[in-house]
Amino acid sequence: MNNKQHLHILFLLIGLLYGLHSCKDKKPHSKVSLTSHDSILSPQLLNSERIKMTFGSYGIQVLNNSAQLRVSDLYSLHDDKKITRTFAVVRYPEQIDSSYLKEHTKILEGQSIGRVFKQGQWNIEKKSLFFGEILASSDYGDIYKLMGDIVPSKLAIYTYGFHITKGHENHQYAIISEVYHPDYLRLNDLKTMYQDADKYLDESVVSNVLKQVRREMTSNYYPLRTSD
Incomplete structure (x- = not known):
C-alpha cells in the first residue's frame, strides 16, 4: 500500500472519529437544557x-x-x-x-x-x-x-x-x-x-x-x- 493510500485511510478514520465525538456531545447537551427548562418552569414545584x-x-x-x-x-x-x-x-x-x-x-x-x-x-x-x-x-x-x-x-x-x-x-x-x-x-x-x-x-x-x-x-x- 503506497503513501497516498495510507493518508487517505488516515483522513477517513479521523473524520469518522470526529463525527462520532460530535454526535456524542450534542445529544446530552440538548437533552439537559430541555429538561432543565421544563423542570424549573413546572407549576408543580414549590x-x-x-x-x-x-x-x-x-x-x-x-x-x-x-x-x-x-x-x-x-x-x-x-x-x-x-x-x-x-x-x-x-x-x-x-x-x-x-x-x-x-x-x-x-x-x-x-x-x-x-x-x-x-x-x-x-x-x-x-x-x-x-x-x-x-x-x-x-x-x-x-x-x-x-x-x-x-x-x-x-x-x-x-x-x-x-x-x-x-x-x-x-x-x-x-x-x-x-x-x-x-x-x-x-x-x-x-x-x-x-x-x-x-x-x-x-x-x-x-x-x-x-x-x-x-x-x-x-x-x-x-x-x-x-x-x-
Whole structure:
C-alpha cells in the first residue's frame, strides 16, 4: 500500500472519529437544557424548590409576622451574600382551623409554608387570582437592595389562594402574593408556567391585596437583613 493510500485511510478514520465525538456531545447537551427548562418552569414545584433548582441554594427569613400577616424574604446565596428571589406577603385567615394548627404553628416560627404542608401530607393547590407587574419606583429602594442592589426595575407578581386538602378537610389557608427578582421570574415566565394566566390580569380583583403588598414594599426591611 503506497503513501497516498495510507493518508487517505488516515483522513477517513479521523473524520469518522470526529463525527462520532460530535454526535456524542450534542445529544446530552440538548437533552439537559430541555429538561432543565421544563423542570424549573413546572407549576408543580414549590417556590422554595424552584429557587434551589435555579440558583443552587435556598433560605428564608421572616421579616414581619403577626396574626394576620407575614412578610418573608426567600433568598439564595451568591458569594455568601443573600439575594432575595421572592418577596412574599401572606395574609392569614381570620380563624385558624384545628386541623392545621400544628402546621400553622411551625409557619409562625418561620418555616416555609409550602414545605410545612407538604411534610404534613397535605395536598396543595394554588388558585390563581392575579398575574401582573409592579412598576419600577424609587419608593421600593429597600426591596431593590434586598435583591442585590439592582437598579429600579419592573417586578413580576403572582397572587393566589393557597388551598390545602387532606381527607375530608379542605381549606384556603392564605392569600399569598409573591414578588420576584427579575433574574428569577418575569411575567412571561409566569404565563409559560400557568397557561390560563391571561384570565387573571385584572388588578381590580385584588386591589386591596396589592395595596398592602406595595405598602410592605416601602417598609424599611433592609436593616433586618444586614443585622442577622
